Amino acid sequence: MTAPPPSRPAPHRAAVLTGVGGCLPPTAVSNDELAARLDSSDAWIRSRTGIRQRYFASPGTATSDLAVGAGARALKSSGTPDVDAVLLATTTPDRPCPATAPAVAARLGLTGTAAFDVSAVCTGFVYALATAAGLIATCAADRVLVIGAETFSTLLDPDDRSTSVIFGDGAGAVVLRAGDAEEPGALGPFDLGSDGGREDLITVAAGGSRQRLSGVAPKSADRYFAMAGKDVFRHAVQRMSASARAVLARAGWEPGDVDHLVGHQANLRITNHVADEVGIPRARCFSNIADVGNTAAASIPLALDQAHADGVLRAGGRVLLTAFGGGLTWGSTVLTWPELDRP
Known part of the structure; x- marks a missing residue:
């Protein structure tokens, strides 16, 4: 039976x-x-x-x-x-x-x-x-x-x-x-995306196989990081906002449910614009960019570490993470902050 x-x-x-x-x-x-x-x-x-x-x-x-x-x-x-x-x-x-x-x-x-x-x-x-x-x-x-x-x-x-x-x-x-999945600290859902057609907006032109196999010696400037600032600003706001809204919908959260928006620390104006687009008060955005700058892939975990150490992130708080970078790439997720010891 x-x-x-x-x-x-x-x-x-x-x-x-x-x-x-x-x-x-x-x-x-x-x-x-x-x-x-x-x-x-x-x-x-x-x-x-x-x-x-x-x-x-x-x-x-x-x-x-x-x-x-x-x-x-x-x-x-x-x-x-x-x-x-x-x-x-x-x-x-x-x-x-x-x-x-x-x-x-x-x-x-x-x-x-x-x-x-x-x-x-x-x-x-x-x-x-x-x-x-x-x-x-x-x-x-x-x-x-x-x-x-x-x-x-x-x-x-x-x-x-x-x-x-x-x-x-x-x-x-x-x-x-x-x-x-229901306990504090559980990650997800996730939203991830990319647009490789705009790869040249954020790039280091020299050093990879495309440049090395081109048969052309790189220019000095090609060895350094380059970014189309105005276009990147616009895409960052659009992509992070859309991704954040998508992941909130999947999680069943409203923008007002978010206690803390911890975004990639690219530029304070970008963070503020994303908050406005999603409908989250700017006061709920955690930012440490003033003290550490844009640390690329390290920026969100560094922000989480500082916000936790400072007592900003408290157990039970609803946190939205969202990022945008070269590729172009973007992604977001959510979690309810768990009980963690502070240093």
């Missing part, structure tokens, strides 16, 4: 945030330090970006060093040193080959653990969260360390005012564990 179906479905296996950590280089670089060389000013930079300082890694420091620092703090926050996989979102790996994540895992004492890089520029951390959630949902992993780490200063033309004042270096990380 066939057994009757259960009265309620089994809980859906989900990725639950259980630890958070961050790491910044020791050297802060103020606007005033950049302004003289760039024929600019602190007031000009702040008015257009919302940034007053950023951190640059010192010679001898690599992306993996910052990733290890953030990863170690996230593991400590989670209460256990063990995970089944390490995912590193970065645009600035230590080397073109191999991936940086395995070296980070080994330095954290996780030799033998699955480890790989995720490349989606400033959306990389959200893409990595979705990938980690997939590993957990399919039982390929029970615990995953997800890191966003960048030394973006290595890609910047120091004489380009449009980019060198915006970006900084840093790393942030979270630990995810398998849990119930």
Whole structure:
């Protein structure tokens, strides 16, 4: 005789945030330090970006060093040193080959653990969260360390005012564990997207196979990061807003249900415009861009770490994450903030 179906479905296996950590280089670089060389000013930079300082890694420091620092703090926050996989979102790996994540895992004492890089520029951390959630949902992993780490200063033309004042270096990380989709800290749903037809809006032209196989020596400017600022601003607002609305609809949340919008820290004006488009009061946006600049794939986990440490993120708060980056790429997810110890 066939057994009757259960009265309620089994809980859906989900990725639950259980630890958070961050790491910044020791050297802060103020606007005033950049302004003289760039024929600019602190007031000009702040008015257009919302940034007053950023951190640059010192010679001898690599992306993996910052990733290890953030990863170690996230593991400590989670209460256990063990995970089944390490995912590193970065645009600035230590080397073109191999991936940086395995070296980070080994330095954290996780030799033998699955480890790989995720490349989606400033959306990389959200893409990595979705990938980690997939590993957990399919039982390929029970615990995953997800890191966003960048030394973006290595890609910047120091004489380009449009980019060198915006970006900084840093790393942030979270630990995810398998849990119930209904419990605090559970991630999801996700919304992810891309538009490769606009790949040239955010790019480093030289160094890849297309340039190397072109038979043409790269120009000096091609070795540096370049961005079509006005077009990027417009697409960032449009894509992040649409993605945020989509993920809220899938989660069954109204904009008014969101306690905190933690977006990619690209530009304070972008964050404010996204909040306006989605219908979330600007006062509910957490931003640390003034202190750290745009740290690309590291920006959301660094913001989460600071907001948690400052007591802004409290247990039970509903949090919306949304990002936009090169590719073009974009993505969003939601979670209810769990109870975590503060440092």
